[in-house]
Amino acid sequence: METKILKIQDIKKDVENITLAAEIIKGGGLVAMPTETVYGLFANALNGAAVSKIFKAKGRPQDNPLIVHIEAFDDIYRLAKEVPEKAVSLARAFWPGPLTLVLPKKDVVPQEISRGLDTVAIRMPLHEIARAVIKKSGLPLAAPSANISGFPSPTAVQHVIDDMTGRIDAIVDGGESSVGIESTVLSLAGDTPLLLRPGSITQDDIESIIGEITLAKSILSPMAHNEKAQSPGMKHRHYAPRADIAVIDASYDEYVEYINKHKAKGVFALCFVGQEKDLPVKAVTMGYENDSLSQANRLFDAFRELDALGAKRVYALCPSRQGIGLAVCNRLFRAASFEILKPR
Ligand code: TXA
Ligand code: MG
Numbered sequence: 001m002e003t004k005i006l007k008i009q010d011i012k013k014d015v016e017n018i019t020l021a022a023e024i025i026k027g028g029g030l031v032a033m034p035t036e037t038v039y040g041l042f043a044n045a046l047n048g049a050a051v052s053k054i055f056k057a058k059g060r061p062q063d064n065p066l067i068v069h070i071e072a073f074d075d076i077y078r079l080a081k082e083v084p085e086k087a088v089s090l091a092r093a094f095w096p097g098p099l100t101l102v103l104p105k106k107d108v109v110p111q112e113i114s115r116g117l118d119t120v121a122i123r124m125p126l127h128e129i130a131r132a133v134i135k136k137s138g139l140p141l142a143a144p145s146a147n148i149s150g151f152p153s154p155t156a157v158q159h160v161i162d163d164m165t166g167r168i169d170a171i172v173d174g175g176e177s178s179v180g181i182e183s184t185v186l187s188l189a190g191d192t193p194l195l196l197r198p199g200s201i202t203q204d205d206i207e208s209i210i211g212e213i214t215l216a217k218s219i220l221s222p223m224a225h226n227e228k229a230q231s232p233g234m235k236h237r238h239y240a241p242r243a244d245i246a247v248i249d250a251s252y253d254e255y256v257e258y259i260n261k262h263k264a265k266g267v268f269a270l271c272f273v274g275q276e277k278d279l280p281v282k283a284v285t286m287g288y289e290n291d292s293l294s295q296a297n298r299l300f301d302a303f304r305e306l307d308a309l310g311a312k313r314v315y316a317l318c319p320s321r322q323g324i325g326l327a328v329c330n331r332l333f334r335a336a337s338f339e340i341l342k343p344r
Contacts, residue, residue, distance in 0.1 A: 022136035033172035040143030180297035196231035266312030292324035
């Protein structure tokens with residue numbers, strides 16, 4: 001399949017490409033485009049056959065449901081059977097933006113989206129290109145991150161070109177995603193609100209609006225074999241570069257000492273800006289030590305850089321787990337298959 005590249009720099013000037021992207025999606029095709037979190041791979045959420053193509057293009061596990069993207073708040077009522085007061089309050093506070101809400105679904109949501117669950121995940125993105133294309137299509141749009149399943153989510157158009165050329169109808173070249181990690185996913189379908197995936201909208205942000213929430217156990221620990229997934233996405237190996245990562249949960253001095261003992265061909269460090277100069281191996285940086293947002297912004301890009309450099313084994317200095325740090329650690333620990341070492 002030929003994959004068109006549609007450049008959109010300015011949604012007012014590049015109306016033609018916005019229309020084209022919307023037409024491809026309306027015709028049952030697949031278009032990758034930027035959102036504020038990561039690039040997504042979009043299809044008409046109400047067309048089961050189009051949604052199935054997403055799974056094929058990504059090699060996505062069949063049991064992993066998709067997020068549906070809307071452009072106006074009222075579209076939530078087209079998809080969700082119940083919209084509790086807490087959902088309305090959270091949407092008022094954080095939409096458009098990187099918060100996904102899981103709610104009981106209506107029958108119009110095809111099983112190709114929900115994959116056997118009776119819920120649907122909904123989000124209203126902030127990125128103006130995504131918003132313009134959704135609006136132009138007049139449809140709710142399904143989209144996972146636009147990477148091959150298991151690889152890091154794409155934050156720049158080149159990542160999407162690398163993963164998806166020949167597999168989808170079009171890729172919108174619309175600059176970089178500003179947040180760099182995927183949206184926060186919160187379920188409001190059970191008795192108490194449950195944080196399934198942390199993101200740049202933090203636990204504190206959410207609790208300041210709706211009070212106490214519960215954190216899914218799978219956020220910072222591997223799932224036990226007999227455990228039922230609260231969010232199917234947590235089950236799968238995820239976000240990982242080809243290199244084998246271990247997280248070093250230690251002070252900076254202990255980290256340097258550890259790498260000195262374990263340096264070898266193919267060994268790389270994943271550390272914070274400025275620290276690379278003290279290390280005896282090549283290093284890639286993931287933002288600033290005391291700035292979780294900058295780490296979120298850089299993490300997936302750093303993973304792809306490590307692959308490009310041919311890293312075989314990577315020692316990552318453990319980031320803070322506070323605030324947005326929870327989201328950074330969630331992605332990093334998974335990429336490391338939970339190999340977290342405490343060298344003391
Ligand atoms: O920022 C984002 O959320 C990006 C952009 C493109 O919007 N999308 C994204 O989609 O990250 P994806 O498919 O890579 O991750 C969706 C996550 C998965 O962990 C999935 O299991 C979970 O949301 N999910 C989707 N529907 C669900 C449902 N009904 N119940 C529980 N979890 C659900
Ligand atoms: Mg993904």
